[in-house]
Amino acid sequence: MTTDQALRAQSVTRRFGDFTAVDAVSMEVSSGEVVGLLGANGAGKTTLIRLLLGLLAPNEGRVELLGGPPDRAHRARMGYVPQNLGLYRDLTVAENLAFSADAYNAAVPEIPPSLRDARNTLVGDLALGAQRQAAFLVALAHQPEVLVLDEPTSGVDALSRAELWDTIRAQADDGVGVLVTTHYMEEAQHCDRLLLMAGGALVASGSEDDIVGDTRAVAVHTADWARTFAVLNAADIPVILDGRAIRVPDTDPATISSALDDAGVEAEIRPVPATIEERMLVLARSR
Numbered sequence: 001m002t003t004d005q006a007l008r009a010q011s012v013t014r015r016f017g018d019f020t021a022v023d024a025v026s027m028e029v030s031s032g033e034v035v036g037l038l039g040a041n042g043a044g045k046t047t048l049i050r051l052l053l054g055l056l057a058p059n060e061g062r063v064e065l066l067g068g069p070p071d072r073a074h075r076a077r078m079g080y081v082p083q084n085l086g087l088y089r090d091l092t093v094a095e096n097l098a099f100s101a102d103a104y105n106a107a108v109p110e111i112p113p114s115l116r117d118a119r120n121t122l123v124g125d126l127a128l129g130a131q132r133q134a135a136f137l138v139a140l141a142h143q144p145e146v147l148v149l150d151e152p153t154s155g156v157d158a159l160s161r162a163e164l165w166d167t168i169r170a171q172a173d174d175g176v177g178v179l180v181t182t183h184y185m186e187e188a189q190h191c192d193r194l195l196l197m198a199g200g201a202l203v204a205s206g207s208e209d210d211i212v213g214d215t216r217a218v219a220v221h222t223a224d225w226a227r228t229f230a231v232l233n234a235a236d237i238p239v240i241l242d243g244r245a246i247r248v249p250d251t252d253p254a255t256i257s258s259a260l261d262d263a264g265v266e267a268e269i270r271p272v273p274a275t276i277e278e279r280m281l282v283l284a285r286s287r
């Protein structure tokens with residue numbers, strides 16, 4: 001390892017026409033840490049990643065990859081698993097691995113037991129969990145010092161997700177700096193630190209507790225959940241329906257009672273600590 005700093009963005013902005021996809025973002029990832037990049041669809045996570053990796057040029061600001069510019073030489077020291085996995089679907093797992101190792105002048109790694117039966121299967125014919133596993137293997141073949149993973153666990157079953165997180169943690173324990181995006185909020189617990197984006201900006205960072213802070217929510221218990229949801233929604237109250245449970249973040253319980261009383265809906269209202277997902281909703285609404 002030649003530097004403790006794996007990735008850094010300093011006041012980085014990227015526009016597409018009049019639209020600002022990444023807005024003056026400053027952040028960094030150190031070697032050996034797993035940093036989770038969270039945010040709703042369109043928050044700017046993938047664009048930030050592409051800027052950090054030199055795949056897109058910033059309009060303003062500066063990025064550093066392993067302490068230098070994100071040029072070919074520095075990019076050769078990082079591993080990237082994009083959302084679409086970046087594998088050749090019409091090549092087998094073994095062929096993808098050999099191709100990538102050759103491109104980086106690295107030895108072809110051994111295929112782990114869980115993928116061995118699939119070594120001669122075309123990637124396009126594999127289940128998504130196995131495809132993601134293969135993409136990890138390919139990205140790690142040249143022993144990168146930085147690993148950037150864009151939704152690595154999306155669409156895979158719980159067991160495969162747990163295995164992928166084990167792999168991520170093992171890499172960090174070996175000193176690799178990891179930046180990972182996820183849509184699954186429960187996966188925030190696997191990260192050492194979180195960055196939260198909304199509307200292109202970095203709106204919060206730290207641990208899950210730092211991000212939630214003292215934000216509160218209200219749990220609404222009612223038999224008539226459909227009407228309750230409709231009434232609160234119509235009153236422009238930030239209501240969340242999770243199954244049949246109704247939650248309202250960052251809103252005075254009296255406001256909720258009053259909206260429901262006016263509509264003649266019977267409900268029991270209980271203030272509770274907010275979740276990170278609810279805090280994200282609050283931050284996104286305030287952008």
Ligand SMILES: Nc1ncnc2c1ncn2[C@@H]1O[C@H](COP(=O)(O)OP(=O)(O)OP(=O)(O)O)[C@@H](O)[C@H]1O
Pocket residue numbers: 016019021039040041042043044045046047048
């Ligand atoms: N090449 C492009 N041209 C125009 N707009 C773009 C381009 N790339 C991204 N955008 C826009 O920038 C915004 C941020 O997109 P981005 O893919 O970075 O979000 P994201 O947080 O990664 O979302 P998701 O979780 O859905 O992947 C979106 O509104 C997207 O439509």
